[in-house]
Amino acid sequence: MDLSLTAQRPKLVKFQSLIALVLLCIGISLMSDKFFTVDNAWNVMRQISVNICISAGMTLVVLTAGIDLSVGSVLALCGAVTAGLLKFGVELPASNLYIGFTILGAIMAGLITGSLLGWFNGWAITQFKVPPFVATLAMLTIARGLTMLWTKGFPISALGDHFDYIGTGWFLGIPLPVWISGIVVIIAIIITKKTVLGRYIYAIGGNEQASRLSGININKVKVTVYAIAGLLAAIGGVIVTSRLDSAQPNAGINYELDSIAAVVIGGTSLSGGRGTIMGTVLGAIIIGVLNNGLVLLNVSPFWQQVVKGFVILLAVVIDKANSKKD
Amino acid sequence: MLVAENISKKFAGVIALDNVKLELPAGKVTAIIGENGAGKSTLMKIISGVYPAYEGRIILKGETVQFKNPREAQQAGIAIIHQELNLIPHLSITETLFLGREIRNSWGMLNKKAMRRQAAELLEKLKLQVNPDCLIADLKVGQQQVVEIAKALLYEAEVIIMDEPTSAISESEVEVLFGIIAGLKKEDKAIAYISHKLNELFKIADHYTVLPDGRTIESGEMAGMTHDALIHKMVGREVEIVRNSNTVKEKNSLLKVSGLCLTDEKKPILKDICFELNRGEVLGIFGLMGAGRTELTEALLGTCPGLVTGSIVLDNDEVKFQSAGSAIKAGIALVPEDRKKDGLVLGMDIKANISLSSLPALQHSTGMLNHQSETELAKKYISALKIKTPSENQVVKNLSGGNQQKVVIAKCLATQPKVLMLDEPTRGIDINAKNEIYKLIAELAASGLGIIMVSSELPEILAISDRILVMAEGRITAEFNAANATDDAILKAAIADIN
Numbered sequence: 001m002d003l004s005l006t007a008q009r010p011k012l013v014k015f016q017s018l019i020a021l022v023l024l025c026i027g028i029s030l031m032s033d034k035f036f037t038v039d040n041a042w043n044v045m046r047q048i049s050v051n052i053c054i055s056a057g058m059t060l061v062v063l064t065a066g067i068d069l070s071v072g073s074v075l076a077l078c079g080a081v082t083a084g085l086l087k088f089g090v091e092l093p094a095s096n097l098y099i100g101f102t103i104l105g106a107i108m109a110g111l112i113t114g115s116l117l118g119w120f121n122g123w124a125i126t127q128f129k130v131p132p133f134v135a136t137l138a139m140l141t142i143a144r145g146l147t148m149l150w151t152k153g154f155p156i157s158a159l160g161d162h163f164d165y166i167g168t169g170w171f172l173g174i175p176l177p178v179w180i181s182g183i184v185v186i187i188a189i190i191i192t193k194k195t196v197l198g199r200y201i202y203a204i205g206g207n208e209q210a211s212r213l214s215g216i217n218i219n220k221v222k223v224t225v226y227a228i229a230g231l232l233a234a235i236g237g238v239i240v241t242s243r244l245d246s247a248q249p250n251a252g253i254n255y256e257l258d259s260i261a262a263v264v265i266g267g268t269s270l271s272g273g274r275g276t277i278m279g280t281v282l283g284a285i286i287i288g289v290l291n292n293g294l295v296l297l298n299v300s301p302f303w304q305q306v307v308k309g310f311v312i313l314l315a316v317v318i319d320k321a322n323s324k325k326d
Numbered sequence: 327m328l329v330a331e332n333i334s335k336k337f338a339g340v341i342a343l344d345n346v347k348l349e350l351p352a353g354k355v356t357a358i359i360g361e362n363g364a365g366k367s368t369l370m371k372i373i374s375g376v377y378p379a380y381e382g383r384i385i386l387k388g389e390t391v392q393f394k395n396p397r398e399a400q401q402a403g404i405a406i407i408h409q410e411l412n413l414i415p416h417l418s419i420t421e422t423l424f425l426g427r428e429i430r431n432s433w434g435m436l437n438k439k440a441m442r443r444q445a446a447e448l449l450e451k452l453k454l455q456v457n458p459d460c461l462i463a464d465l466k467v468g469q470q471q472v473v474e475i476a477k478a479l480l481y482e483a484e485v486i487i488m489d490e491p492t493s494a495i496s497e498s499e500v501e502v503l504f505g506i507i508a509g510l511k512k513e514d515k516a517i518a519y520i521s522h523k524l525n526e527l528f529k530i531a532d533h534y535t536v537l538p539d540g541r542t543i544e545s546g547e548m549a550g551m552t553h554d555a556l557i558h559k560m561v562g563r564e565v566e567i568v569r570n571s572n573t574v575k576e577k578n579s580l581l582k583v584s585g586l587c588l589t590d591e592k593k594p595i596l597k598d599i600c601f602e603l604n605r606g607e608v609l610g611i612f613g614l615m616g617a618g619r620t621e622l623t624e625a626l627l628g629t630c631p632g633l634v635t636g637s638i639v640l641d642n643d644e645v646k647f648q649s650a651g652s653a654i655k656a657g658i659a660l661v662p663e664d665r666k667k668d669g670l671v672l673g674m675d676i677k678a679n680i681s682l683s684s685l686p687a688l689q690h691s692t693g694m695l696n697h698q699s700e701t702e703l704a705k706k707y708i709s710a711l712k713i714k715t716p717s718e719n720q721v722v723k724n725l726s727g728g729n730q731q732k733v734v735i736a737k738c739l740a741t742q743p744k745v746l747m748l749d750e751p752t753r754g755i756d757i758n759a760k761n762e763i764y765k766l767i768a769e770l771a772a773s774g775l776g777i778i779m780v781s782s783e784l785p786e787i788l789a790i791s792d793r794i795l796v797m798a799e800g801r802i803t804a805e806f807n808a809a810n811a812t813d814d815a816i817l818k819a820a821i822a823d824i825n
Contacts, residue, residue: 190694194697195693195694196695199685202674203671207667207671207673210669210671212629212650213627213629213650213660213669215650215741273674274673
């Protein structure tokens with residue numbers, strides 16, 4: 001009987017990216033004395049917190065053998081919705097009514113928007129059998145267009161006194177975005193490891209047909225997962241908007257690519273069923289450290305893109321080599 | 327033709343083959359027999375170049391050969407026809423046959439005419455009466471297999487290995503296949519024929535090679551061998567013949583199906599199906615390929631809710647299932663025909679597969695998964711069904727066919743079903759595991775479950791059913807009590823409507 005080490009392999013992969021991260025950190029520290037400082041560490045963590053939020057959702061989607069290309073646009077729209085409601089509220093000219101929004105109310109509206117857009121993705125994918133790539137590609141355009149309509153193409157800035165605290169504030173010595181992404185990660189880990197939903201996500205990605213015949217409501221699980229991805233993109237949108245104290249109509253462009261990169265570097269299989277949230281977190285940190293390190297080393301931003309591309313490629317090659325060992 | 331000597335192969339330190347020898351003479355069919363996991367497939371993969379690293383040597387037509395990949399083996403004249411066919415559904419027959427060795431004209435473009443002509447000739451020779459432009463997806467499994475054989479002939483293969491070629495085809499298609507094999511023998515091809523179906527081997531094979539455990543190997547002439555002697559060599563002990571007690575049980579209706587029809591795109595697939603299933607009864611459903619057996623099990627499981635009409639009464643309640651989930655909740659479970667495609671999530675461990683249909687019941691009140699009760703559930707069924715595995719955390723992909731099948735059954739049993747449907751429960755698994763599954767079915771029936779067993783193997787149907795329904799072209803054409811059922815009568819009913 002062939003008793004290979006498949007059961008342990010995911011751990012091994014995680015271990016590998018951890019080693020890669022440590023080596024990367026050591027390498028950069030040797031070349032720049034600004035890298036290995038507490039300030040810089042928080043700086044990096046704060047920068048990647050948005051990507052971590054988005055990527056946690058992306059991991060769930062990819063585990064079901066799907067993909068969500070719309071996260072960047074959803075992030076922009078939700079940030080804009082929050083900013084717009086906060087700054088202008090809603091005026092209903094017909095009844096001469098004005099509804100103002102508190103910070104919490106505006107944020108809730110943004111998060112609900114994100115969940116609804118994600119739900120719509122899942123609905124299109126499950127009801128009309130649109131491939132996830134196509135459905136979310138359509139949403140990428142739709143949500144960006146709605147953002148332009150909502151903002152009329154201009155940033156919505158100066159959002160009041162307290163709103164920027166979310167993106168720039170500290171709590172117990174830790175930046176608030178890091179708190180938020182940390183909580184998101186913990187919840188995502190609980191979902192994947194400890195809940196029925198999590199098990200269903202892995203099962204559907206592993207074998208959708210067998211899962212259906214096992215009595216799993218595939219559509220419900222998928223819609224839930226895309227809605228979660230939309231919600232997490234919206235959280236990212238609130239953080240970005242708050243950090244800049246401004247909702248940019250062009251916010252979040254190409255964020256889906258960084259997110260997919262984090263998922264892939266983290267060892268999650270794009271064909272579904274295999275991968276972990278912690279892997280994705282490591283993947284996001286690797287990308288963040290790489291970006292930060294290259295900036296500290298004064299590498300041109302153009303070269304940074306080249307390097308990042310090769311790292312993604314390398315990660316997948318290593319992952320392939322690992323799965324071949326079975 | 328081909329001799330493999332002193333072949334040894336290890337996987338991750340586990341010895342799969344230890345110093346075995348295989349001879350495949352020209353113009354003969356050599357039956358290769360052994361339990362799943364005994365190393366048959368490994369040996370065939372070595373010969374066909376899938377595993378380039380092994381000890382020992384392979385001699386083809388007097389020359390030692392060493393293949394680096396399947397392509398080299400193919401070019402040397404070794405073709406393997408896998409149990410699960412590897413054809414690309416969207417290609418036509420011609421495109422499939424010439425894949426990777428397309429004929430080009432002097433412009434470097436595809437010479438479609440020449441390819442089509444050759445393909446037509448080959449199909450004619452193999453008596454497959456279909457247009458070479460037909461898509462693979464539109465062919466029946468048996469026909470696809472003939473295409474695989476045609477491909478082997480096109481490569482001018484001298485050695486043809488067939489791995490369980492009849493596991494997915496109907497009895498009439500088997501006859502066609504045997505005709506083709508007889509033709510290949512005349513052309514002096516060496517044929518290795520792997521099968522669990524001993525009756526077939528007696529019909530078709532000249533030699534046998536038994537591989538009981540990957541270490542010893544025994545070969546000889548098929549003539550003079552008996553069924554029992556062969557089984558004895560295979561398992562090293564006599565196999566107890568399965569139950570055939572058919573004790574008369576009092577009627578206690580559990581499931582009543584009446585007027586069940588399934589219509590897909592205006593094409594009737596099931597027509598007016600009526601039957602009753604009692605508690606503690608094993609109801610065998612026999613039918614040839616395309617008779618609608620599998621569709622019946624899926625209709626009962628509620629996987630095609632919009633297309634089904636008729637009434638299903640379960641335990642005195644009229645039920646209408648909108649999904650597999652609602653059927654499972656009501657107490658109907660299905661062990662599907664294709665365990666790898668429909669039954670298991672191969673990349674997950676045994677525990678997660680067993681619990682897959684019953685997870686909602688394994689939650690804490692907080693909504694979190696109760697890992698402890700999940701493990702207990704898995705352990706309970708691993709020991710109850712004697713699943714051979716070092717632990718419940720073993721990935722299902724690494725289990726043998728028989729053990730995988732037991733995991734699927736365990737998953738169904740974990741839902742506490744009233745009715746258990748098994749679709750071809752012993753397909754592609756070895757005799758020992760088959761017997762264990764027969765025994766299990768008998769035990770489950772004795773415990774009060776109603777069991778529906780769909781099978782295309784007559785001996786199996788006859789041995790373990792209390793009552794037998796025969797299906798043909800979407801209808802039930804006959805019903806027998808086990809006592810008065812015979813091979814002939816059942817087969818006759820199964821082909822009654824076809825002509």
